[in-house]
Amino acid sequence: MDQTFSVIPLAGVPFPRAEYERRQQEVLGVVAGAGLDALLVTALGHARYLTGYYGGGSYFGPFPLILAPGHAPTYIVREYEVESVRAYSCINEIVSYTQERDFAKVCGDVLRRYGLENKRIGLELRCWNLTPSDVYKLEAELPEMTVVDATELVGSVAAVKSELELDAMRNAMAMTEVAVRSFQETLRNGVTESETWAAMQGAVKKTGGEELRLVSLVFGERTKLAHGLPSDHAINSNEPAVTEIGGVKFGYAAGLVRTAVVGRHPEAETLLALSNEALDTAIDVIKPGVTAEEVDATVRKVIERSGRPRAFRNKAGYQTGINWSERGNMDMVPGVKDVLKAGMTLHMPIMLFGEKGHIIGCSDHILVTERGAESLSGAPRTLYRV
Template sequence: MSTLEKEPRRGHLQAFATEEFRTRLRRVQKEMRHNGLEMLLIHAPENIYYLTGYQTSGYFAYQTLLITEAEEPTLLVRYLERGNIDEYSWLGSYETWREGDDEVVRTVDVVRSRGGATALIGLEKSAWFLTAKVAERLGSLLPQARFADASQLVDRVRLIKSEQELNCIRKAGRIAEAEMRAAIEIIRPGVTEAEVAAAVLHKGVLEGCEYTGLPHHIMSGYRYDVCHANWTPKVITSGELVLLELYGCIERYHATQMRTISMGRPSEEVRDAAALVVKAQDEAIKALRPGASSKIVDALVRGPIRTIRPDYYNRSGYSTGIGFPPRTAEWQTLDFNEHDDWEVQEGMAFHMLALARGFGISETVAITKSGAERVTPENKRELIVI
């Protein structure tokens, strides 16, 4: 069923001014023209949010956004979710599907009504929410249309943030730091990882944190080697290292901070590793400025760390921004590694990280004209000893 007019607004929470969304849309339309696309079907919830402001935790249900050269895109969502358009989005009209409808047939109806029966249509083939089944059915139900892979088209437009977006990341950074301080205050031998998580979550919500794209990672002792380990009832004991990776989230924009705590006097090996890692990342962050080579920035971290950890294959940083579970960032679009080389640009934002021998540290930074601005600037960059 089509809903052509919106119901009266009841508490509008649009995150950005309408003109900000229109500017984003024009940038995407420019990329469409550059790629010869007449129509774009978007299925990634981050990209739908970026262009419309629409969000829901019910994105498990089918939704898509149709972009053409027209001024306003067309959003197709589950009928029960339409209130979220009124609450969050600038759009003046939308389309819906109801239980019992064939969502793909409804999508084809919308495509045809917007003149797309014979168009060259871009699909986000790498999007988790565009299944192979949906893509195949779109092809069979639109036999005269042509389809092209438009994966990362919107994602790459998102790499350069507006000042309003960067301000959201700055606010998220302050939340992540407050959460980190709450964790440090409660951590003692005999406290469980779950108790630390409770303190972090409590502080985050009070500071304005939204639900995060990933759970906070709290890894004590041997669990350092359990990548992205969530908190457990495990008791934290003397002599252990505790690695914390905590997230702040404002208007779906994320900032992350990682710190390591030594429960008691650390070994000389750990102290030396911490000093090496911090110094290496300090040099990398110092080198982060418009025009910098990502490969050179990465080498400033990777080279020193490999002297004590030869198998260091991890990325040393990645683009951050909008996230819906199960992700907090844009690492799939742009990251710092030893293989790819690209140019750092003003308006980008990154989560920069480094780990070795049980110690880990990270910061979220925004790229300004003068270099890298730490949006998580208050907490000391050192091994914390309790």
């Protein structure tokens, strides 16, 4: 399998060149369908999906990947990062600029060379890694260019996973489940969040895991934090604990939310039961052809029937993949009419607010199949009690 495009040791990309070429061609298809002449991909997750490059150097300036029919995919990057981009991506055509102030001129020169200076160009305007200043300078460089918001185009292709991607997701989930077991086994009266987090990381490393990504790990009163990071706060008797974590393989993260209690905590137990009921109801309706807003609506109906309409203040779920998720990818929220397709992966965290502010819930990571929803996880969603 031809996976490496650089002679630098331990560099390269995780998938064969043909996989990246397939993705690029599918994106070019939706670019043409949107009436665009080219697309500048700037969102880190979308660029990584199309090239393999993890995007570390783009912190200091935009690194657009130019996709245009009839031209090789072209990366515009800082000169300092050229060798890293070459080593960690499948892109051969790399054009560099020296400092951030040079970006618009260099990018504009490439677009002119490709005959695109007066064409309709898609930019990911609602994603990270592209500032209003970047757009204004590029428009000043190419005043006849028409900029179109193309935020959702790459995500619409990346939503449906290949078998190679699904293998990565399943491997990532295996690491997530190792971390969940460690979370549960470590809990006891007096243990701190930091101690539990260290145990979770250690367990994943011991089993050969690539990375464990943390979204939240909180105990007791700190479960009122939506995305709380571990501290030296200890859990006491009759307090809840909540974690949202995900193992990672080749950049693909498989997240899960799990709740536990040391002793008893009636409100946490009630909220978790409601979270599970809403999640089960949503999973039952998931199949190809159902819209994102329909899945979200099933969750909201269960919450409303419970008499706790203000308990649910989030979304029913979202599309997952590289970088866990990416701004501009599909969310399951009211008004989103995107249709579910076989091969999509969805993280569905149903997090509920209690009357005292505790945020309690659980999640499942779903693969959409022709037969309906298939969970990527075998870890029970029920309350873990110490």
